[in-house]
Amino acid sequence: MLKINMIGCGNAGRTLGRLWAQQHVLAIGGILTRSLASAENAAAFIGAGRAVESVSEMECACLYLIGTPDDNIEQAGVALAAAGILKPGDIVFHLSGALSSRKLAQLEEKGAAVASVHPVKTFADPAHAAETFAGTFCGIEGSPAAAALLADTFTAIGGKVFTLETERKALYHAATVIVSNYQASLMELGTRVFERAGVVRSAARQIMEPLARETLANIFELDAVRALTGPIARGDGNVVAEHVAALASWQRNYMDLYCLLGQIALHLARQKGTAASSSLDIIENILANPIPGAQAH
Ligand SMILES: NC(=O)c1ccc[n+]([C@@H]2O[C@H](COP(=O)([O-])OP(=O)(O)OC[C@H]3O[C@@H](n4cnc5c(N)ncnc54)[C@H](OP(=O)(O)O)[C@@H]3O)[C@@H](O)[C@H]2O)c1
Structure with missing residues (x-):
């Protein structure tokens, strides 16, 4: 030995x-x-x-x-x-x-x-x-x-x-941080937006739990493309525009995060192929230029 x-x-x-x-x-x-x-x-x-x-x-x-x-x-x-x-x-x-x-x-x-x-x-x-x-x-x-x-x-x-x-190796470790530590950050961000919408933190936690658990289970039982649902997967540009406007009028940095993560969701939506590509093009434009004429935050 x-x-x-x-x-x-x-x-x-x-x-x-x-x-x-x-x-x-x-x-x-x-x-x-x-x-x-x-x-x-x-x-x-x-x-x-x-x-x-x-x-x-x-x-x-x-x-x-x-x-x-x-x-x-x-x-x-x-x-x-x-x-x-x-x-x-x-x-x-x-x-x-x-x-x-x-x-x-x-x-x-x-x-x-x-x-x-x-x-x-x-x-x-x-x-x-x-x-x-x-x-x-x-x-x-x-x-x-x-x-x-x-x-x-x-x-x-x-x-x-x-x-x-x-x-x-630094990139590898960044990946482990994104999939573990940043899940906590994402849940906290979601909670803050719920609170802003008038849902108290304790209730937000209860609402989030099945949503978050089911999404995570779908990602690993299926894959991220099939797990993606919601307005971007459906090509619903009006809803995305409303989200962006609501966040922009409150916290610009949260809007920036929404748009950055939305761009990754859009990439998944294009692979999914259920929404018309013209609708996804509109969403791409909203996410890239959430406040037309404004400088990136
Ligand atoms: N913990 C985890 O979950 C985890 C997971 C994956 C990787 N790691 C990695 O594993 C490594 C150790 O982490 P750990 O959590 O086991 O740390 P830890 O519990 O704090 O233990 C560190 C050990 O190192 C000793 N030590 C500190 N400075 C020293 C020195 N200059 N010379 C000799 N011994 C010294 C400490 O001595 P004393 O006992 O006298 O304090 C202790 O025995 C780190 O590189 C960490 O990134 C940790």
């Missing part, structure tokens, strides 16, 4: 460490966190590994996980490079969704292969996360040798691995 040293072992690190140890995928070596007590806790949770107080106390291993918060990854990599324990061919990786393996580039000068693996999962409760990890999508990028070995290592504990492009 290959051995892994863990630098930073909080929610995500503990979860993965427990799975690798329990499923005999990797031997857990040294565990380093900001305090010995926390590293000892991590070792107890994992059921393996030895708490250490510095990188130099770690025994040699083939794999190094940097499981610190994103802001500390580079600094942890620098400390690892300076410790003089890395051998050519060792693999060093982190778990950030936002940062790429380039944050560890300085370790390549020591002959290490660097990578990142982003498990698309919430690790707020490590015991629960370990129980539910199977089926988690894990985006991997980095040196081909490191990526191949890490793919095996994460697949062995039930991860569903997929490849990310190093140079486009």
Whole structure:
């Protein structure tokens, strides 16, 4: 079994460490966190590994996980490079969704292969996360040798691995933010518009819930084109114009958002093909020029 040293072992690190140890995928070596007590806790949770107080106390291993918060990854990599324990061919990786393996580039000068693996999962409760990890999508990028070995290592504990492009990792992470965090933003925007229309927040939540759940279910059971209903899908330009005017007279930035998102809906409506293309052309013009003669907001 290959051995892994863990630098930073909080929610995500503990979860993965427990799975690798329990499923005999990797031997857990040294565990380093900001305090010995926390590293000892991590070792107890994992059921393996030895708490250490510095990188130099770690025994040699083939794999190094940097499981610190994103802001500390580079600094942890620098400390690892300076410790003089890395051998050519060792693999060093982190778990950030936002940062790429380039944050560890300085370790390549020591002959290490660097990578990142982003498990698309919430690790707020490590015991629960370990129980539910199977089926988690894990985006991997980095040196081909490191990526191949890490793919095996994460697949062995039930991860569903997929490849990310190093140079486009920021876009990948932006996508995850759009489909998760921005759903909350969209629901909040909808709630504010309901309130403006005289529907109180508590009632708005109740009205929104079946609408939002059914739309999301349709998107994944069918697809976004077939899930799209409403005035843009029907080619109902007068309704779109009324929405735009109502929003413009209250909050121009909300109108801008309505128009930008409407342009994506229009793209779906054209693929759907149920509305006359002349009606969709009219809507395209309304969305692109919501207030004729006005500068873009
Ligand atoms: N949590 C999630 O849902 C999730 C999901 C996907 C990916 N990730 C990624 O996983 C990584 C870790 O996140 P997390 O949520 O597990 O963080 P976390 O729970 O805050 O744990 C961070 C760990 O790093 C240690 N640490 C901090 N600075 C250090 C340093 N300079 N040297 C050594 N150890 C250090 C902390 O030590 P102490 O224990 O002493 O505080 C702690 O053990 C991040 O890159 C994050 O983006 C997290």
